[in-house]
Structure formats: structure tokens, C-alpha cells
Amino acid sequence: MGVLDEIVAGVRVDLAERQARRSLDELAATVAGLPPTRDPMPAFRAQGLAIITEVKRSSPSKGALADIPDPATLAAQYAAGGASAISVLTERRRFGGTLDDLVAVRAAVDVPVLRKDFIVTDYQLWEARAAGADLALLIVASLTDAELAHLLGVCRTLGLTGLVEAHTADEVRRALDAGADLVGVNNRDLQTLEVDLHQFERLVGLIPSHVVKVAESGILTTADVAVVAQAGADVILVGEALVKHRDPRQAVHDFIAAGS
Numbered sequence: 001m002g003v004l005d006e007i008v009a010g011v012r013v014d015l016a017e018r019q020a021r022r023s024l025d026e027l028a029a030t031v032a033g034l035p036p037t038r039d040p041m042p043a044f045r046a047q048g049l050a051i052i053t054e055v056k057r058s059s060p061s062k063g064a065l066a067d068i069p070d071p072a073t074l075a076a077q078y079a080a081g082g083a084s085a086i087s088v089l090t091e092r093r094r095f096g097g098t099l100d101d102l103v104a105v106r107a108a109v110d111v112p113v114l115r116k117d118f119i120v121t122d123y124q125l126w127e128a129r130a131a132g133a134d135l136a137l138l139i140v141a142s143l144t145d146a147e148l149a150h151l152l153g154v155c156r157t158l159g160l161t162g163l164v165e166a167h168t169a170d171e172v173r174r175a176l177d178a179g180a181d182l183v184g185v186n187n188r189d190l191q192t193l194e195v196d197l198h199q200f201e202r203l204v205g206l207i208p209s210h211v212v213k214v215a216e217s218g219i220l221t222t223a224d225v226a227v228v229a230q231a232g233a234d235v236i237l238v239g240e241a242l243v244k245h246r247d248p249r250q251a252v253h254d255f256i257a258a259g260s
């Protein structure tokens with residue numbers, strides 16, 4: 001069993017507990033009272049490099065990354081630096097996140113917010129929407145073709161933008177076949193946790209021009225930003241480098257400048 005399978009197994013246990021406490025009907029009632037979601041696609045498609053900045057406390061590869069007592073404050077700094085969207089890790093066991101972090105971030109910023117988790121059921125998408133998410137991550141490696149197509153459909157119904165994540169050529173093909181119009185190439189292999197910044201470059205040519213391309217993971221410096229931007233990234237997704245930076249607002253600003 002690879003790391004991804006282990007994480008998903010833990011996610012399913014936590015999910016069953018939450019489902020026992022709160023029914024899908026209750027979530028649906030909450031969702032029915034919400035304003036529409038924020039659409040990230042215009043900013044992603046605009047001229048210049050866009051950045052999704054991540055609130056990430058720890059990771060399976062590196063352990064604790066940063067003490068983030070107040071995710072809302074960090075998110076406000078990201079937004080002030082020019083982030084087009086903010087990703088919030090909501091997985092508890094390996095990443096130290098919760099849906100409460102997402103609620104706090106959503107209230108603190110005007111930009112769209114991504115639920116970054118290991119989504120394998122409809123319930124998690126309803127939960128994401130109820131907590132205020134505007135986007136949801138779908139990881140191709142943890143889903144069958146039928147599940148991926150189904151969950152993308154649920155995203156559309158809920159007004160969520162699906163970010164469909166691939167790491168191999170076959171996964172990119174599967175993302176496109178499912179109808180994704182926002183595709184992320186994760187430079188990190190979630191089964192081994194190995195990072196290769198050049199994975200984005202290798203796969204980006206498989207993605208047609210009308211699809212928005214996101215380069216994810218392992219982007220640590222402005223030189224790294226330039227590498228993926230020159231390879232054709234419309235958007236970059238950055239966590240570690242920003243949560244560890246002493247001035248996240250400035251770091252976001254510098255990353256955008258390096259890619260434009």
C-alpha cells in the first residue's frame with residue numbers, strides 16, 4: 001500500500017464519524033441558504049501567472065512545516081500579496097487541517113477558497129460547500145473513472161470548481177476524459193512522496209489550450225516559479241515555501257512577478 005492509499009484509508013474512518021454526526025440532509029439545508037460560490041476561472045485565465053497559496057501546517061513528507069495559530073491572518077496576507085485563490089488543507093491526520101480552518105479563511109478573504117483533501121464521496125463535496133469552499137480538489141489517482149466523472153458532476157451541481165489533479169500521463173488523459181477544465185499536475189508522487197519539479201513540464205503538452213493548467217508542489221524559489229511558468233503554467237499552487245516565509249505577503253508578490 002502506498003502513502004496515498006494509507007491517507008485515504010484514514011480519511012474514510014474520519015469521514016464515517018462525521019457522517020454519523022451530521023446527515024446529508026442537514027448539509028443540504030445549510031447549502032440551500034448560502035450565497036453563490038466565487039468563480040476562480042476568470043482570474044486563472046487572465047494574463048500573467050496566477051497563484052493559489054496554501055494553508056498547510058504539516059505534511060506526510062516533511063512533518064510539521066509551520067505553526068499556524070490563525071489561518072485567517074495568514075490567508076489575509078496571501079490575499080494582500082495578490083493570491084487568486086487560497087487552498088486550505090482540511091485533512092487532519094497527516095496535514096493537521098480541519099474544515100474549521102476553511103470556514104475561518106473564507107470569512108477573512110474575498111478570493112475563492114479551495115478545499116484540499118482526499119475526496120472520495122459526494123458527502124465531502126457537500127461538506128466543502130457547506131463550509132464555504134468555492135473549489136474542491138479531486139485526485140485522479142484515488143478515484144475510478146466513474147467516480148471521477150460522478151464527483152465532477154456533483155461539483156458542477158453545487159457550484160464548485162473542480163481542480164482535477166494528475167501525476168502521470170495516464171492520469172492527465174483520465175482527467176481530460178472526465179471533462180475537467182482545470183487540471184493540476186502534481187510534481188509530487190503521492191504514493192512515494194518524491195518531488196520532481198520537471199514533472200509539470202513533461203506532461204503539460206498533453207493538456208489542450210482551453211484547459212487551465214496548474215503546476216503543483218515543490219515550487220520553493222522564484223527560479224522554480226520561472227521554470228513552470230516558462231513551461232506553460234497558468235497557475236501555480238504553493239504551500240511549504242509560503243507557510244515558512246517570514247513575510248508571506250511579499251513572497252506571494254515576488255512569486256507572481258517571477259512568473260509574469
Ligand SMILES: O=P(O)(O)OC[C@@H](O)[C@@H](O)c1c[nH]c2ccccc12
Nearest residue numbers: 186216217218219237238239240241
Ligand atoms: O507545499 P508544496 O510543495 O508547495 O505543495 C503544495 C501543494 O501542491 C501540495 O500540498 C499538494 C498537492 N496536491 C496535494 C494533494 C493532497 C495533499 C497535498 C497536496
